[in-house]
């Protein structure tokens with residue numbers, strides 16, 4: 001993976017995957033604490049995690065993968081067409097799952113412990129889904145792109161991902177990214193980001 005990081009766009013994608021993994025581990029940890037009857041931060045922390053996922057990966061990260069990285073790789077070869085189609089479908093399915101998670105969280109807030117298992121199972125399902133998604137991109141697509149894209153292709157992809165902005169910067173939104181991460185990291189047991197734990 002070290003050599004993959006030599007490309008700017010790949011480094012950005014891997015960094016964003018790491019941040020996402022931290023958030024998803026935070027979601028898992030949150031419901032596992034509730035499951036064990038242990039004290040958790042308020043549900044607003046979980047809502048903040050969902051908010052982050054909706055604002056950043058769903059709005060910025062995935063569209064750039066689809067529109068630049070996947071498209072240019074398809075232009076170079078049809079060897080990965082099935083994998084790329086699967087990943088694009090997963091981008092759409094991921095959005096639907098986040099909406100389901102928001103509904104399940106709201107139901108849990110309103111109805112309490114009787115509906116907790118639905119919420120917990122959905123978080124476990126989402127985490128598994130998302131870790132598999134990132135793994136497929138990192139193990140198949142990024143090495144393929146590194147091997148097959150031309151310098152001209154990389155200029156386009158690097159420029160697209162260099163435009164990734166902190167969606168919280170300079171905005172009137174309630175949380176900025178740094179505060180949100182502090183909040184999330186604080187509820188994850190040390191060591192943080194232990195890698196996929198499912």
Ligand SMILES: [Fe+2]
Nearest residue numbers: 062065091137
């Ligand atoms: Fe993706």
Ligand SMILES: [Fe+2]
Nearest residue numbers: 061065134137
């Ligand atoms: Fe990705």
